[in-house]
Amino acid sequence: MSEEQKNPSSQENPSPAQENKTDKPLTPGQQKRRQKSVFQYIAILFGAAFVLLLFTFVMERRQYQMLQEQNEAQIDDLQQSVNAVQSLNSLYEENAALKEKTQELEEENQDLQEQVDQLEQQVSDLSVQAEKTSQAMDWFWQIDEAYVRGKYTLCRELMDSLEEAGLKEALPRESVTDNGRFSPYDRYQEIYDALY
Secondary structure, eight states: OOHHHHOHHHHHSOOHHHHHHHSOOOOHHHHHHHHHHHHHHHHHHHHHHHHHHHHHHHHHHHHHHHHHHHHHHHHHHHHHHHHHHHHHHHHHHHHHHHHHHHHHHHHHHHHHHHHHHHHHHHHHHHHHHHHHHHHHHHHHHHHHHHHHTTOHHHHHHHHHHHHHTTOGGGSOSSOSSSSSOOOHHHHHHHHHHHHO
């Protein structure tokens, strides 16, 4: 038997040292290519990581802006609500002031209406008094003329009519002229005393 047949296992299973010997060492060009591909792989990983970071930043920024817009909208709504509440408070206060003013004006109006009623009554009374005074003066001038002319009977009849009409008290008690003469009431009383 030959040597090869004696030791068949040595050929079938080479040792690790033999395997290393069979691997060919890398040439410098292969090493450069291998390093270059590793650098490219690392660069691609860094690029992908940078793109992911950039995308995350953009999404975070967008979400922040959306939240900020929502917050601003809520703040605007709250501000409008506050303004509406303040406006309502102002309206309530103004309404209360107007009610109070209306109450005061109604009371003042009632007082003025009472004064108007009193003045109307006074005007009515004065109008009646003036009418009576006018009628009494008509009677007085006829009485005075009859007395001056010596028509005493007619004068007495006129005086009785004046008394029956209740116009004696309507004669003016003061003279409108400043000549020291009697007032119509005093002159009437003088004639009455002379005839009765």
